[in-house]
Amino acid sequence: MYVLKRTESNRGGGTISATSRSAGTCGSRAHRDSGPGSVMGPVPDGAGEEDTVHHATGRGTLHGMRRLFPVTDETAAPAPGGAPGEGAAGREWSLAELAAAYAYPEQGSGGPVSWLRANMVSTLDGAAQHDGRSQPISSATDMRIFGTLRALADVVVVGAETVRREGYRPARARADFAALREAAGQTPAPAIAVVTASLDLDFSLPLFTSPLVPTLVLTGASAAPDRLATAEKSGARVVIAGDGIGVDPVRAVQALAGLGHTRLLTEGGPRLLGQLVAAGVLDELCLTVSPMLTAGDAQRIAGGPAVTVPHRFTLLSMLEEDGFLFTRYGRS
Template sequence: MRRLFPVTDQTADRDSGGTDREWSLAELAAAYAYPGPGGPDGRPGAWLRANMVSTLDGAAQHDGRSQPISSAADMRIFGTLRALADVVIAGAETVRQEGYRPARARAEFAELRQAAGQGPAPVIAVVSASLELDFSLPLFTAPLVPTLILTGAAAAPDRIAAAERAGARVVVAGDGAGVDPARAVRALAELGHTRLLTEGGPRLLGQFVAAGVLDELCLTVSPMLTAGDAQRIAGGPSVEVPRRFTLASLLEEEGFLFSRYRRD
């Protein structure tokens, strides 16, 4: 993996000699570090980052899953972003399709997380209006840290009770059946989770974009073409005026581009 554009460090040179090398996990962690308290522009509260992958023709999935369009380097960055986060937010359908399991503690990041005042692994937060989830899965029965479920005030009481019996913590972040994106971010921040990472899916990411609460997008561009009718990385409601993001860094390995954009 090599750096193409050292956007965040204007004094940095490209790798000497132009040879490729694999970045260490420590280097990746430094490259993808969250901004300090309040973010670079001084805004208080949480910092919401998204991590997504897309083919050249805009497909966010193949056969309903992201793994076929990913790569080993993409998974290294995926793991690094998780290791830096307080909480990983995912929509219920993504949890089902991707077979989500509890986040694990990784020895390589233990010291970094401890220094940042974080627990051994990020919390998984599932966004679900219906709470129609399989609470017998390890995500709920055997997480290292209790799984959160973000839902609306109109969620069925019996489903809330089932989630809590399974060991999950239910957080109300909406007045109706669904979750309000801005309220979800605030609720997580109030629980002490300020380094937020969402892995989608597309509908959830689209809601965060439309609500104007997405701070950063880490997008892997996969050198593949799939055609078909797969979803884009973000769907759902559109914004009135397209939002401008600034390129913060760009890495490359074997034709895969690993971009990081921050909103202006």
């Protein structure tokens, strides 16, 4: 068991408590994989993502991807027969180009610095899902970027409810990114870190018993001893990151960094993301803006209590294909 002592931080505090321990699934990136209409599938070239949940076969290519921001010589130059600003239109992006576009910040001379990014999708009117799933508002390109973000991460942080509902499986090694991960000193696949207060999880699942990289279970110091013992017996590595029954987001990030995981990715769900936002630990949001309107009362990408003062983020980059905007925002 790994226990992190409380340290001072300039980030906000807060606890992921028992009453709000679940991440939720509506709007989470994994949630879109469910159902026969999923665009994710076992794709050899990495066009989809197949690490954690069951899904149908699909294929995604980036034939019309173009960079809108930041403006470069390529974005400003006209395509043959086209208008200015259409220089990248109609060109398929390689996985290497996507990896470069979404690369984590360079580590500074002062040692490893954690960087937590979230990956979510939303319609034009703010819905993070339709009919209980985010797949209907996604696209094949969106899922290819989803897979790229996973391939760049040291660890994928996810809420327990998402794990329960989506049947998370261990992350797999992907040949397309093997050399990149090796050069970065990463394990062949990212670890999965499950945030849970109650440890109400099925520890007989492959996620815990047979992962390529040991699954982490983030919980509080007051977690039930019998559940802690069951988790560790399954092969999971328990990380205590809270004084009570819940997880302190600040301590969770620090604990993961202490294990060597500094490139962090969360896929939600909305409740977990909301608590990470409230604690001030989110560094970057990768948000896909889907060119759809759904109306209704669909959940937003982040839930939970509102922050006292809205957190300002800065646009880092924006890609576009077929009306979908693939944005990156960093904390100001």
